[in-house]
Amino acid sequence: MSQIDYQHVLDEITKEVQPLLSQGKVADYIPALAEVEPNQFAIAIHTVDGQTYCAGDCGARFTIQSVSKVMTLTLALQRYGDELWQRVGKEPSGTAFNSLTQLEFEQGIPRNPFINAGAIVTCDALYSRLSAPMHSMLESFRQLSGNAQVVIDKKVANSEYEFRHRNAAMGHLMKSFGNFNNEVDDVLWAYFNFCAIELNCVELAKAYNYLANQGKDANGQEVLSARQNKQLNSLLFTSGLYDAAGDFGYRVGMPGKSGVSGTILAVLPNQFTVAVWAPRLNSYGNSVAGIAALERLSQKLDISIF
């Protein structure tokens, strides 16, 4: 696939999705997210042999939101290995409406590490093993993205914390079931800071390139073992897009993870990672133009893991 003209494909896609940029709604549950200029778009590919391609607003930075959950899980797996699965499951969650319903029914064990409850409990685990969780997380992104200037958007983090009550409910519910070790508010503060890390699409695709590279970073260092990396990709495939994982797999055919800032990261194992960003969301909380762009990429390159 090395002769593929990725740049041309990304340029085409960027043109084709223009009509979609005005569809959907920017996340507005916190003021800091609602302020973004809504019709932006960027898409970047980072290949396992180190090439980068980008089209659209390549320099624009955004908070990565739930895409940070993949790094949280990665850091937790480094420290806990399979022991982590005693505290969080590996199954798709089924329905959105019932985050707390399901968590109550399943006695405080979240379904998977990518729904909020699951990411928060993974944060709690990580929090217990890191002396400076926010510093460690920032350093991971700085090293993997190759940009030592990566920062946290504190305005977004503060705003998320102020409106934390649904997430706080999940934390306290897990604590009532004995599946939470630190103070709920402390862990939430770390969690919201992780979500508020700012990257552009090029940096995002590069930071997560180990997912496409059998778990190895650009220097060949092992971030995860090859086996863990396959497992993580499998979890992304079954649970990475909330209640739209089945449809995303059906249309795009790659593991992926979305965030409410309108970004989606997807992985073509052994080939590349691709990051897309367009702030307007569909009813599932996924980027309208982002999903369309990835679907086109899948069709144009005739790629799929199947």
Add this chain to the structure above:
Amino acid sequence: MSQIDYQHVLDEITKEVQPLLSQGKVADYIPALAEVEPNQFAIAIHTVDGQTYCAGDCGARFTIQSVSKVMTLTLALQRYGDELWQRVGKEPSGTAFNSLTQLEFEQGIPRNPFINAGAIVTCDALYSRLSAPMHSMLESFRQLSGNAQVVIDKKVANSEYEFRHRNAAMGHLMKSFGNFNNEVDDVLWAYFNFCAIELNCVELAKAYNYLANQGKDANGQEVLSARQNKQLNSLLFTSGLYDAAGDFGYRVGMPGKSGVSGTILAVLPNQFTVAVWAPRLNSYGNSVAGIAALERLSQKLDISIF
């Protein structure tokens, strides 16, 4: 009914329930409750014409736990009237397992003021209107029970607060839906203090005698209007015993409210209130001997509201 020898009936019942005093389990979700001597029993009647009858451990005090919710609701109705029903429903909750499930599905409006979420939101309403909520609540019980020495068991209140996480989850969930005005932890602290008020059966029957007396206290002062009082009794009948309200009505035929300390208060309108206490609970969290005693009372006196 005035010629009834209530004392004789209570003495009989006290004898008859002895074999039940070793059945069931004392609440042990907090250490402070688990320490009670488990095989105690008391039952007291206070008639609307001011007579008191008691049998068993009449002087023994216990924290009234959820029976305090009736006073919380009374004080809130005094201050809000029907406006209160915008924040809490009037319907039975149906099932125990789903406190948070139902609260999430119904978007932060608890089913009724006697389930935990409903009592907590009622507390939140009351908290907004009282400068010293714990003082006001204590004073209400002191005046209505005729014992100026009524106190709060601070050890129990502290223990409940320490293990508050399920209730905290409910508070935060309601706050995420916009149905909570104060700090969750502040309201919970007041709530647990209300639950930790200590009374004996005689005092408890007397304090709530307005429920049997068309809303008037022993001095003829209106605590609630006659109409509000009937309405509150109706709510107790449909929702006072958690998930066993239907069975309690079927067997006992009176409105009632139970608490996890093993106490139950019941009302025979225009006749009397009756308070019973026996610490061991059945699987619904209601006193085994307490329910049996009230069922016998209902049969012996051939009473029922129907």
Add this chain to the structure above:
Amino acid sequence: MSQIDYQHVLDEITKEVQPLLSQGKVADYIPALAEVEPNQFAIAIHTVDGQTYCAGDCGARFTIQSVSKVMTLTLALQRYGDELWQRVGKEPSGTAFNSLTQLEFEQGIPRNPFINAGAIVTCDALYSRLSAPMHSMLESFRQLSGNAQVVIDKKVANSEYEFRHRNAAMGHLMKSFGNFNNEVDDVLWAYFNFCAIELNCVELAKAYNYLANQGKDANGQEVLSARQNKQLNSLLFTSGLYDAAGDFGYRVGMPGKSGVSGTILAVLPNQFTVAVWAPRLNSYGNSVAGIAALERLSQKLDISIF
């Protein structure tokens, strides 16, 4: 209360509810019900000493629908006594949306005999003990109402049967849990015939007068024991109006049972039964004008069981 001018009160109420007769929607889930002239109204009282009062469209007949469930339960209690409660519960159901959800969660044991699943399993029990269930049911209504001409509206029964699929789902689900003994479709056919019995308000109030009369019919014959009768009234109070039982008790203060034809039966123990009919329903499936009329009756006569 014998000097009360019931007729005057019913006439007043009939005038007062006129503006409500155009509010709400006639049940239209089957064509046969949708055809009714929607703005009719009738209200009738039958006292325990045999007096009848009526106002409005007193002669108009309607299918009694779910009000038949009270007779089904009565006939089943006559034959099974407390053994019946092994197959159906005594608790309020909590929520409408989840008839099948709750039935699945509670493994085929319906919450109470007044929700559809509970009435259908009660029918199944009755079906096993009657050689001619529809004949027996008709005879009960003929004898108790004093009208030997009572009939079943076969058009309605056939239409209900044609659109039986949700009820069939409940029957098959109970059968899958071992809580159903006869053929699902056979029992449903009987059930729909019971629902399609035609009465007017006067006949309906008279037929169920035993509920107000300690279980005895007009001839002093025991339909239910006094104790069973109190128990049945308690069940009606906690579960007779689907998901609006709490609100109905709060506003009306009497046990009652509603049907989707727009009828409601209520009971003032030891005084009277009252039947009301007005076809337009609120969102809970209860008659708009019917509930308003009973609420006014409760206020005007200052009655309540509390």
Add this chain to the structure above:
Amino acid sequence: MSQIDYQHVLDEITKEVQPLLSQGKVADYIPALAEVEPNQFAIAIHTVDGQTYCAGDCGARFTIQSVSKVMTLTLALQRYGDELWQRVGKEPSGTAFNSLTQLEFEQGIPRNPFINAGAIVTCDALYSRLSAPMHSMLESFRQLSGNAQVVIDKKVANSEYEFRHRNAAMGHLMKSFGNFNNEVDDVLWAYFNFCAIELNCVELAKAYNYLANQGKDANGQEVLSARQNKQLNSLLFTSGLYDAAGDFGYRVGMPGKSGVSGTILAVLPNQFTVAVWAPRLNSYGNSVAGIAALERLSQKLDISIF
């Protein structure tokens, strides 16, 4: 991968799983399934270039049960294309306990074509387009497996039909929501016959080889388009193993489908299909030794779609 000694690998696996053959429980919800000799095991690979490898009880036939749902979906997609997705979803179901709960909540649209409700509604769609559904299904398996003698185990089909009530509940519930066009019992009869088709592992792997071969059968005929085939594999990956899809993907890394007879079919795109059979099931209804065998195959060959 062509030099791999598949036979050696299958032989090894067959030895290694021996200790597991006595673990788990044979399905016993119908007598006909409970009668199987429980400790059997077979595993077969059919490669896209037409090679077959097998170890264990290669000749033993079993009813394919839910693995038939993949063929039902295939035949329905041939006839309806994307129109089918109006009647059934593409998302994982999340939880087992709630088949009817979820179906009720989502108003008669099953989550995906591999849970029972989804397979039944797919059958209903197919039933409307085939004059002889059972004949057509048999012919498909005969042609694709290369065995013209494939039959239906009528004893199993009859037994399933007799105990059909949970599935009948689903059918009637969908019909009540307007998502069912034929008679429920007729469609169930076809459905149970499809489930009762008898194959051995070699035939099963061969019959479904189009899933690994871009949608083409052994003769190069298109069963599904390449795109539809990728999509179907994606659906299998996210939903093929009921509530254990996430764990199966995590451990095995291939799309798959299991049946309660203890068989599992898995697909390595562009390489092979593999069928395994061992009757004893774990608590999710999946073959204990079957999953272990596929996990070992994945590890030994270092295969995964990621």
